[in-house]
Amino acid sequence: MAVDTTARPSFLRPLTVALVLIAVLGLLFGTSWWTVVAAAGWGPAGLAAGSAVFGGAALALPILKILGQRDHDGLSVAGDVLLGAGWVLFTCSVAGNVLRLALSASGVEQAGRITAVAVLAVSGALLAWGHFEAMRVPRVEEVEVTLPRLGPGLDGARVVLLTDTHYGPTDRAAWSRKVTGVVNGLGADVVCHTGDIADGSVRQRREQAAPLADIEARLARVYVTGNHEYYGDALGWLDHMRELGWEPLRNHHVVVERGGDRLVLAGIDDATAHHSGHPGHRADLEAALTGADPSLPVLLLAHQPKQIGQAEAAGVDLQISGHTHGGQIWPFRYLVRLDQPAVAGLSRRTDRTQLYTSRGTGFWGPPFRVFAPSEITLLVLRSPVGTSS
Structure with a gap:
């Protein structure tokens, strides 16, 4: 009997995506609507107006995000702002409902209205502060890292880490120039992205990225890909970074020397690279370290902290990563932690291997940072037998 192998159109996947989207939007805006409008008792007119606002926002968000993907930066920014505002209002609403129940149990009149006003006030304050935090030039986060295998000639070597600049629909060319000015004031031996x-x-983003060409480093400027490069x-970007004078470390390494001692700077592709469809793109630490003197300390550039498993197995001394943004908008950091072994800061993994995770220099999407400040990281490398130079 012949078997019909003709491919049939499947509506299951798009239907599933649509249902998930509806559920997420319903939860995101529905919780806020209930807290700020329905449970507040504003009367029929207030209920109608509030329902129109939250219903319109839920409808507008996916439309703005879709249209924004078609080179409409203004619409993309509007969608990002709406997404960030919706998330902050949602988290404040969850906390607000606890407040409302407590007030009601205490016999406070109009507990719903008090809660609604409090939620709106706190959300507004967090969004204003979060936008300022996202748009300002990052503060310098200075961290000393002792590497037991680092030679004394490299004691005090200054490694500057930039990551997750996310030049995007919000034009930050002026911001990028200011970041370059800060980096150039740090006296870096090595600058990493x-x-x-x-x-x-x-x-689209050439002007915003242009100041990267002016960043100064005495020994090297090196770069590895992140997952967002592979979305576009x-x-x-690999070619353009070469044009700007940076060395892309695609499963490759270079060796820098100071004071007669050497350090291996290795880099691997992002963990998602093998899904990109670009031949040869994948994280391959073995290839990155091929030919390197095994007695030398290794500083590894890897976009995602969860790539640390490979680094531990290879005896890497320090991996530097980004990707997490420190959660960017609280309490998202707790969701990030489900996927990554670290969200921010320095952590020791083995007797030899350490991991530094940056909160990121820029921001993705919503122009807000709430309890997750951006950073320009200055790593001062220390030798246990250092003679600081």
Whole structure:
């Protein structure tokens, strides 16, 4: 009997996506609607107006995000702002409902209205502060890291880490120039960028990325890809970083020397690279360390902290990563932690291997940072037998 192998259209996946989207939007805006409108007792007119606002926001968000993907940066920014505002209002509403129940149990009149006003006030304050935090030039986070195998000639070596600049729909060319000014004031021996340079193509974000060409380092400027490069123009950004004078470390290493001692700077592709469809793109630490003197200390650039497993197995001394943004908007850090072994800061993994995770230099999507400040990281490397130079 012949078997019909003709592919039939399947509506299951798009239907599932649509249902998940509806559920997420319903939870995100429905919780806020209930807290700020329905449970507040504003009367029929208030209920109608509030329902229109929250219903319109739930409808507008996916439309703005979809249209924003078609080179409409203004619409993309509007969608990002709406997403960030919706998330903050949602988290405040969850806390607000606890407050409302407590007030009601205490016999406070109009507990719903008090809660609604409190939620709106706190949300507004967090969004204003969070926007300021996202748009300002990052503070310098200075961290000393002792590497037992680091030679004394490299004691005090200054490694600056930039990551997750996410040049995107919000034009931050002036911000980028200021970041370069801060970096150049740090006297870096090595400057690293651990990926997610931009959301968009080189053509779209060329002006924002241009100041990277002016960053100064005495020994090396090195770069690895992040997952967002593979959402768009990975090959374009790799070529463009070379044009700007940076060394892309695609499963590759370079050796720097100071005071007669040497350090291996290795880099691997992002963990998602093998799904990109670009031949040869995948995280391959073995290839990155091929030819390196095994007695030398290794500083590894890897976009995602969860790539630390490979680093531990290979005896890497220090991995530097980004990707997490420190959660960017609280309490998202707790969801990030489910996927990554670290969200921010320095952590020791084995007797030899350490991991530093940056909260990121820029921001993704919503122009807000709430309880997750951006950073320019200055790592001062220390030798246990150092003679600081």
